Amino acid sequence: MLSQLLFLLLLSTGIFFFARRIGVIRRNIKSGRDWDGSDRKSERWATMARVALGQGKMTTRPVAGFMHILIYAGFVIINIEILEILIDGLFGTHRVFAFLGPLYNFLIASFEWLAAGVILACVVFFIRRNGMAIARLASKDLSGWPSLDANIILVVEVLLMFAFLSMNAADAIAQSRGLEHYVMAGSFPVSSWLMPLYSGLSDAGIIAVERGMWWFHIAGVLAFLVYVPYSKHFHIILAFPNTYFSNLNPKGQMDNMAAVKKEVDLMMDPTADPFAAAPPSDEPPARFGVKDAPDLTWKQLLEAYTCTECGRCTSECPANQTGKLLSPRKIMMSTRDRIEEIGQQREANGGTWQPDGKSLLGDWITEEELWACTSCQACVEACPINISPMGIILDMRRSLIMEDSKSPESITSMFNNIENNGAPWAFPAGSRGDWTQEV
């Protein structure tokens, strides 16, 4: 009974902190601008099914893709076991699904094989991150916390899987000794390798290992639950809404700013009164483009929280490949850092945010990074969960130009040429058709 209460306390603590953190992230994401993703529902579900559920873009890199699918399958399927652990913990039962008989044996055996697969993949990932000079994983983008975050996740996953297998090994020994409560159930193809580790223990020792690993495993899972939304690892949840809200238009299509269209329509309307005062409005005029994180749409902020910092975008970026400062991954990481900071200030200030004199553009992301982008969409194509760093880059250029009139001199000349001659170069518009005389 005491252990059931302790379990309930542990479970509710984990869920409480998880839910509280989700609330914060939800508020942060919703502080972005409007974006309408309510259209084309069946296409959205299909995209989510293919890209997130089906891992459709992962295997473009075969090694990382295959290993990732191992961990993904392990995570999803082993969660059936978590259900049993929850019921056992709350109601004081032991292996409550054992009545399923052969099916139960099959399930436990497959969980064990998956656990072994997860351990293998995590070890490979750990070596790739720390022992091999893989550019996107050794990048300075990840120095400090991001790199530690990745390693914590890998180590914790290995520990959890080890605890799960040890629990089974001890349970199997307890079953073979006919100890009380330990019903004959399950099939232990992997944990049987661990049995020699524990077989020398007394009956009390075996029970201590089994119970200890059981508690360590579930406590670890709950700690992981609380940790995940503070980590890049949150993609395990957000990948689903993020791919649901994927951009379904051609990648080359850039949005036409509605606020600008209104101005241009007025300018082109011969009946409009050029001296008319602007209609009164309570709202301050919105900024053109993106200067700070709240100028982004909620979808873009969702992307920032979804990014798992794999760096496929950066490794495909032609600017990055040729040594320029731009790293699309860093654009996403900076965006998340900034909206996180604003969120913390807002929570500390009772729910309203006072501008702090800093901005995403300038303090996190520099003009040099923005001007290195060729808008080639390689980063968008490379992202396994359909994030668009390019969208943020181009939206920030809009702020540079339309709010701050800051552009490289040659870009200013290009604008002037288009305004004056209708072409980005200084050729007279009248000579546009001259080539027709040369065919």
Place this chain on the structure above:
Amino acid sequence: MSAFHIPTMAELTAAGQTPDVLFWVGCAGSFDDRAKRITKAIARILHASNTSFAVLGQEESCTGDPAKRAGNEFLYQMQAAQNIATLNGYGIKRIITGCPHCFNALKNEYPELGGTYEVLHHTQFIRELIETGKLRMSGDTPFKGRRITFHDPCYLGRANGEYLAPREVIQKLDAELLEMRRCKQNAMCCGAGGAQMFKEAEPGEREVNHARTDEALETQPEVIATGCPFCNTMMTDGVKNAEQESNVVVKDIAELIAEAADLLEAPTA
């Protein structure tokens, strides 16, 4: 002295005629000497295939693409409004263009601003001409067995998912089509997009076009085929930088087709 006359929309409209397609030339195609050769090749193909077409001439203006991607939405929308007024004024239904950036703007970004047209990249239109028998290849094309690699323009490929049309057209040349290590959706940019064409590159280790040209040269091509005037400039510069200009030529697919097709034997308008 020109071999044939290329009518403008203004001329045809004055004569009470409506062409089937508008040839949207684009700024590079109108002003850049190298790109003008591509434009002329497209015009020769249109003429020889008996396509009823016209250009806007002086009434064409920049689509606004480089301004938009450099952040100047105002300038872009002013350009778009002006062009849409012109295009709608003439009742244009179908547009072909040799520039993937114009193609993308006209096809994807103009509809919401009031300009909806069927827009084709010239390689798509050439494929249509070949399929419908309006354009025939010589029995022995000058490119038979030649090694040709195709550099995907970002704004035709990734931006709009068109990887097949240029390749199918190249295959009509009886050439050996070589794929680069990174092609189609994984193709590397030439470095010109997003208004980079009009500015110096940011500080770095090397130029994007040099890196991409290296990938093209790895296939040991005789011809690097392009489908975008900006890619053409960048790859041409890359080949010069690699001192390979005596071994490798950079040509637009329209130029290859114009050289290979029975243009002279085709019925004339």
